[in-house]
Amino acid sequence: MIIDCHGHYTTAPAAHSSWQPGSVYPNISDDELRESVQGQLTLMRERGVDLTLFSPRASAMRHHLAPSSWSEHCNDLVHRVSRLYPRQFAPVCQLRQSPGVPIADAIPELRRCVEQLGFVGCNLNPDPSGGHWTAPPLTDRSWYPLYEALCELDVPAMVHVSAVTNPNFHATGSHYLNADTAAFMQLLQADLFRDFPALRFVIPHGGGAVPYHWGRFRGLTDMLGRPPLSESLMHNVFFDTCVYHQPGIDLLFAVISPDNLLFGSEMLGAVRGLDPQTGHHFDDTRRYIDALPLSEADRAKVYEHNARRVYPRLP
Amino acid sequence: MIIDCHGHYTTAPAAHSSWQPGSVYPNISDDELRESVQGQLTLMRERGVDLTLFSPRASAMRHHLAPSSWSEHCNDLVHRVSRLYPRQFAPVCQLRQSPGVPIADAIPELRRCVEQLGFVGCNLNPDPSGGHWTAPPLTDRSWYPLYEALCELDVPAMVHVSAVTNPNFHATGSHYLNADTAAFMQLLQADLFRDFPALRFVIPHGGGAVPYHWGRFRGLTDMLGRPPLSESLMHNVFFDTCVYHQPGIDLLFAVISPDNLLFGSEMLGAVRGLDPQTGHHFDDTRRYIDALPLSEADRAKVYEHNARRVYPRLP
Secondary structure (H helix, E strand, O other): OOEEEEEEEOOOOHHHHOOOOOOOOOOOOHHHHHHHOHHHHHHHHHHOOOEEEEEEOHHHOOOOOOOOOHHHHHHHHHHHHHHHOOOOEEEEEEOOOOOOOOHHHHHHHHHHHHHHHOOOEEEEOOOOOOOOOOOOOOOOHHHHHHHHHHHHHOOOEEEOOOOOOOOOOOHHHHHHHHHHHHHHHHHHHOOHHHHOOOOOEEEOHHHOOOOOOHHHHHHHHHHOOOOOHHHHOOOOEEEEOOOOOHHHHHHHHHHOOHHHEEOOOOEOOOOOOEOOOOOOEOOOHHHHHHOOOOOHHHHHHHHHHHHHHHOOOOO | OOEEEEEEEOOOOHHHHOOOOOOOOOOOOHHHHHHHOHHHHHHHHHHOOOEEEEEEOHHHOOOOOOOOOHHHHHHHHHHHHHHHOOOOEEEEEEOOOOOOOOHHHHHHHHHHHHHHHOOOEEEEOOOOOOOOOOOOOOOOHHHHHHHHHHHHHOOOEEEOOOOOOOOOOOHHHHHHHHHHHHHHHHHHHOOHHHHOOOOOEEEOHHHOOOOOOHHHHHHHHHHOOOOOHHHHOOOOEEEEOOOOOHHHHHHHHHHOOHHHEEOOOOEOOOOOOEOOOOOOEOOOHHHHHHOOOOOHHHHHHHHHHHHHHHOOOOO
16 A cells, blocks of 8 residues: 655635635535546556545645634645545644744644544644744744644644745745755754654655755764764654655665655645656656665555554544 | 865864954964864865865854954955965855845955955855845845856855854754755746856755755756756856765765766864764765766866866966
8 A cells, every 4th residue: 555645735626725814715515626636636546646645735824824714724625525535535734823823722723633523644834934934943842732732642743834935935946845954953953752752743855955964964963962863863753755856765765764754745746747857747756766676564664654653543 | 186165264263263343353373373274184185185165164154243344354364374375275255244234245355355365256145144034035136246246256156154043943954954955946946147147156065955856946947937957057056065975975966967066075064073884074075976986077077177167266
């Protein structure tokens, strides 16, 4: 079985995407929802992906705006899709975050999603400001109420930023990757997992810049007097495989243990085109992994077992 | 001959490093300067590096503070070191930047360094705020006066941030790498090199996350309707080889043309320790490159000829 840990609902009906706070949320029929995911389902079939961990569109979490019921609407829609296709989609929720708003305010919606609607994980935005980085680091105690809830519910968080309003950054071209790298370094500097041994983070986009600079991070760990990464972080931190070319995937698997890698494609997401060098879609990450000389046991970890371990609420 | 394009004067005498605006700048003897670089010279000899492009300590450019004569003092000190060891060090200056201060204010010091003191390049900070990213992107027209001066003087800029005051980022662990990635994406989105065909940027730390995600950047180029990277950027953008493990260097050379790579070590810099996996220093990047099956012509490009092409004022 092949589980894609990183899918976003980027094809939601326009009536949903254009909703604004203060207006009535539109009626969207089941048929509209079914139609909206046919492209995704076709690509999953073509690529042999059985199940996608499906979350709201990452770039449209609207965290930089004032709090509203947007997160609830997004999560409800993802839930409905997962009910229509329960074997293809397992729902992952966005959190109700806004700059300056205590993270405790996000917990009721997290609980509703997990306890009432069967969600298996959430996306946690380390920078709800959208590229201005005004929140404290993920290791700050102000985040701890969320981590207590995640541990109690036994669901992981994918560390994933959203839309960017700072013109220095491009959402999918630099902001996402930089957030991944920043988050990993924050975790390296602190003892968060000593306080929360059961907390699990998935750092997407192949870990940002981290595996490419794995020697740098190992060296910094040493310089900063931190325990080895294998002890301090790698029981709790996982990377997906959203790296869109063979040399990148080769490197990822060369330096990171297969125990810490979850298959992901970010589909339909950041890069939708065909790679002229291969004739295949950039985000058809299964091809790159299939090309690796992995043992069957390691391949099964990356394609399925790690996802089940990190997301134990998966059916 | 082997030229290291990325060295910082991280061992300057304490009397320099502790200078504060308003106080008298200390007298520092030539002997103190000679002594301060013996460690660096020893490492260069041991590693077979002939010449280092030597710039002030990157994390201490003090750009986030109010304007002062700090940049002049730093550049003067680097100049003195380069006069004491003219065959070992070619000077690269820091710019006089501060948040909100027009970049034109940095040009007189750039001119002094290049025209009067023989500097061969400069470090350009895309985020003088120190991790708050309040400046406009590098492609904004407000930077153009600097680019006009760089082209007229025929010197390149290494895109290099400095100290970080935002607790989300660690200078060498995430801020440097993220700035590299952000800068590359800014350049990808705009037509800066159509306006300045002779402008040259070195993006250090192996290009941040860019080579690891080269498929993503090729795909985004296509999605955004931009010309191929080989045409739009790679006549003007170069990466150094500051990637501290063999798999990272393997990837860098697998995806980036040897015409765009300049040998660099960031010595004495970010990571000074010994890699327990190899028994060698993490930042002994020559070992990784020597282990590659490069042609002699390509090796000579990376070790010397590209540096001479990008920094034509080198002796």
